[in-house]
Amino acid sequence: MAGHCVAMAAGLRARLGMGCPSCCLWDWHLSPGLLGARLAHAGAAGQLQREYDAVVIGAGHNGLVAAAYLQRAGVRTAVLEKRHVLGGAAVTEEIVPGFKFSRASYLLSLLRPQIYAELELQRHGLRVLPRDPYSFTPVLESRRPPRSLLLGHDMAQTQRQIAQFSEKDAQAYPEYEAFMGGLVSALDPLLDAPPVDTAALGQGSLFQRLRALRALQPLLRSGTSGMPGDPKQPCRSHTTSPSPGLALVRQLPRYYEVLTAPISKILDQWFESEPLKATLATDAVIGAMASPHTPGSGYVLLHHVMGELEGRRGAWGYVAGGMGALSQAIACAAAARGAHIFAEKMVCHVVLGKDGQAQGVLLQDGTEVRSKVVLSNASPQITFLELVPQEQLPKDFVQRIRQTDTRSPVTKINVAVDRLPSFLAVPNARDGRPLPHHQCSIHLNCEGTHLLHQAFTEATHGRPSSRPMIELCIPSALDPGLAPQGCHVVSLFTQYTPSVLAGGQPWDEQAKNAYADTVFDCIEAYAPGFKASVIGRDILTPPDLERIFGLPGGNIFHGGMSLDQLYFARPAPSYSGYRSPVPGLYLCGSGAHPGGGVMGAAGRNAAQVALEDFRRLRWQ
Numbered sequence: 001m002a003g004h005c006v007a008m009a010a011g012l013r014a015r016l017g018m019g020c021p022s023c024c025l026w027d028w029h030l031s032p033g034l035l036g037a038r039l040a041h042a043g044a045a046g047q048l049q050r051e052y053d054a055v056v057i058g059a060g061h062n063g064l065v066a067a068a069y070l071q072r073a074g075v076r077t078a079v080l081e082k083r084h085v086l087g088g089a090a091v092t093e094e095i096v097p098g099f100k101f102s103r104a105s106y107l108l109s110l111l112r113p114q115i116y117a118e119l120e121l122q123r124h125g126l127r128v129l130p131r132d133p134y135s136f137t138p139v140l141e142s143r144r145p146p147r148s149l150l151l152g153h154d155m156a157q158t159q160r161q162i163a164q165f166s167e168k169d170a171q172a173y174p175e176y177e178a179f180m181g182g183l184v185s186a187l188d189p190l191l192d193a194p195p196v197d198t199a200a201l202g203q204g205s206l207f208q209r210l211r212a213l214r215a216l217q218p219l220l221r222s223g224t225s226g227m228p229g230d231p232k233q234p235c236r237s238h239t240t241s242p243s244p245g246l247a248l249v250r251q252l253p254r255y256y257e258v259l260t261a262p263i264s265k266i267l268d269q270w271f272e273s274e275p276l277k278a279t280l281a282t283d284a285v286i287g288a289m290a291s292p293h294t295p296g297s298g299y300v301l302l303h304h305v306m307g308e309l310e311g312r313r314g315a316w317g318y319v320a321g322g323m324g325a326l327s328q329a330i331a332c333a334a335a336a337r338g339a340h341i342f343a344e345k346m347v348c349h350v351v352l353g354k355d356g357q358a359q360g361v362l363l364q365d366g367t368e369v370r371s372k373v374v375l376s377n378a379s380p381q382i383t384f385l386e387l388v389p390q391e392q393l394p395k396d397f398v399q400r401i402r403q404t405d406t407r408s409p410v411t412k413i414n415v416a417v418d419r420l421p422s423f424l425a426v427p428n429a430r431d432g433r434p435l436p437h438h439q440c441s442i443h444l445n446c447e448g449t450h451l452l453h454q455a456f457t458e459a460t461h462g463r464p465s466s467r468p469m470i471e472l473c474i475p476s477a478l479d480p481g482l483a484p485q486g487c488h489v490v491s492l493f494t495q496y497t498p499s500v501l502a503g504g505q506p507w508d509e510q511a512k513n514a515y516a517d518t519v520f521d522c523i524e525a526y527a528p529g530f531k532a533s534v535i536g537r538d539i540l541t542p543p544d545l546e547r548i549f550g551l552p553g554g555n556i557f558h559g560g561m562s563l564d565q566l567y568f569a570r571p572a573p574s575y576s577g578y579r580s581p582v583p584g585l586y587l588c589g590s591g592a593h594p595g596g597g598v599m600g601a602a603g604r605n606a607a608q609v610a611l612e613d614f615r616r617l618r619w620q
């Protein structure tokens with residue numbers, strides 16, 4: 001793959017007459033020396049010390065968030081990342097010279113609002129680019145000219161767009177938004193605290209019981225925050241009902257249904273237009289080896305609308321400079337307080353004392369770094385099946401971690417193009433400048449939910465979809481600095497591709513290129529000329545996502561977001577509170593509550609739990 005990109009890149013330089021841009025100018029793509037220097041500038045010393053109060057394994061955004069909170073509380077913290085670049089799945093990488101890609105995650109919404117403020121991310125360089133409109137679905141129909149559906153924050157305009165397909169749906173849409181917004185607000189308080197420790201409630205010491213009781217607060221608060229009063233109010237802004245608790249109780253049966261049902265059932269209750277239902281259903285299956293007909297897909301949809309951007313609930317936007325710029329801002333916030341952050345430091349063991357307590361880590365280069373607490377941002381599978389001796393863990397715990405469903409349908413393709421795609425439904429202007437729909441999530445093969453189901457079914461037989469679900473984004477439409485002038489970066493989030501192909505065939509270059517060609521053929525049908533505009537491509541199948549980013553099975557969330565793997569059960573029942581069976585070892589990444597996405601919640605919550613224990617240890 002790398003060879004492929006380099007060859008393409010040489011072609012690009014010839015076509016554009018460019019010199020080789022120096023990718024190491026990008027903060028998030030620094031050599032370890034430069035990284036040390038840059039962070040030293042921000043207040044951290046560059047030398048790895050032999051002892052810290054806390055060590056964080058992995059500099060994904062959650063690990064960095066955890067480090068920033070620990071250091072802020074006066075806990076001397078080091079972060080050790082195995083890759084050459086910080087951010088885990090929230091990185092910017094220059095795969096094709098001159099083109100900066102958000103190589104894995106590409107859109108921001110879920111990051112908890114407290115984190116922006118508490119870590120002063122704006123001061124540390126974070127700039128977000130909200131999108132309005134935000135969703136564009138071009139529709140190919142055999143007997144009529146191409147149409148499209150554009151959704152944005154202007155409700156009247158959005159209703160006019162929906163009315164092209166169904167007047168009835170246009171009328172229902174504001175109420176649907178308010179309904180979903182109410183449920184999201186009800187769940188909101190659960191995200192910022194550990195799940196209730198039921199084991200401690202039942203049989204813990206007095207101290208543990210009191211602590212567990214305190215954790216009940218968010219559960220009781222859930223549902224009493226921000227319920228919609230007036231269904232005509234768009235739910236994407238904050239609305240508060242005069243009696244939110246009662247509103248929740250009234251809606252409880254319907255909310256229960258959304259959490260547990262297939263999203264197709266819920267959407268059929270609200271709407272009749274297939275392009276609208278398919279567009280909304282994409283959020284319910286994104287990252288999940290699930291069809292819109294799979295029970296529980298409703299929760300996945302909620303997970304994708306529970307964020308906010310600049311105070312607007314459910315809004316998604318780009319990060320200026322790509323997702324790596326967010327990780328860089330968090331790293332700067334941690335370093336400015338004195339945290340030490342290192343790239344190219346692979347942890348190969350958690351060091352345990354005679355009493356079984358975590359006492360630090362051993363690096364691949366043989367260096368031992370001691371600490372009082374260890375937080376792991378790596379997946380539960382890496383943390384507990386690779387970094388800790390199995391005999392130190394309860395058998396049933398190991399079994400639960402092994403059993404976690406990590407199947408992933410996602411292949412991400414990052415594409416460098418020399419012009420903007422021109423869609424049949426809304427052709428480009430003569431000057432070739434971005435039009436409003438170019439900033440959107442562009443949904444292809446979304447003419448109906450049956451297409452998403454068909455694409456899923458093929459993958460269950462070990463075949464990549466022949467007509468995949470495609471979310472196409474062009475961040476350079478809002479952030480031109482990501483690509484050379486006139487050129488663009490295109491992000492293709494596609495599914496369904498099984499991790500293991502039928503007959504045990506490998507995901508070799510031939511299989512990867514064949515799938516990417518299928519995706520490109522689909523795009524060509526909506527936007528003729530796309531294939532000719534391609535300069536370079538970076539194809540990341542589930543095995544690639546596992547190899548490069550350490551995502552188990554390529555799962556973008558460190559483990560499926562199915563109901564049996566959430567809240568009390570994430571990563572395993574009785575271990576959902578960030579503590580692990582190894583005293584002093586905590587999980588602080590997406591494999592812990594509340595799960596995947598660029599949320600920072602797991603990092604923030606885990607830091608608070610570790611901090612509590614650290615303070616107790618100090619007084620003992």
Ligand SMILES: Cc1cc2nc3c(=O)[nH]c(=O)nc-3n(C[C@H](O)[C@H](O)[C@H](O)COP(=O)(O)OP(=O)(O)OC[C@H]3O[C@@H](n4cnc5c(N)ncnc54)[C@H](O)[C@@H]3O)c2cc1C
Nearest residue numbers: 058060061062082088089105106107347589590596597598
């Ligand atoms: C293709 C793709 C698209 C996505 N799109 C979006 C999106 O648009 N918006 C969104 O909100 N979410 C998106 N996600 C999900 C989101 O990116 C992840 O859930 C989130 O970034 C995970 O963050 P994390 O910090 O928990 O873990 P990670 O980002 O996985 O970080 C873990 C870190 O630990 C390091 N590590 C592992 N083992 C070791 C070791 N032994 N020693 C040292 N370091 C180690 C890894 O290298 C990595 O840097 C996407 C994910 C993918 C893969």
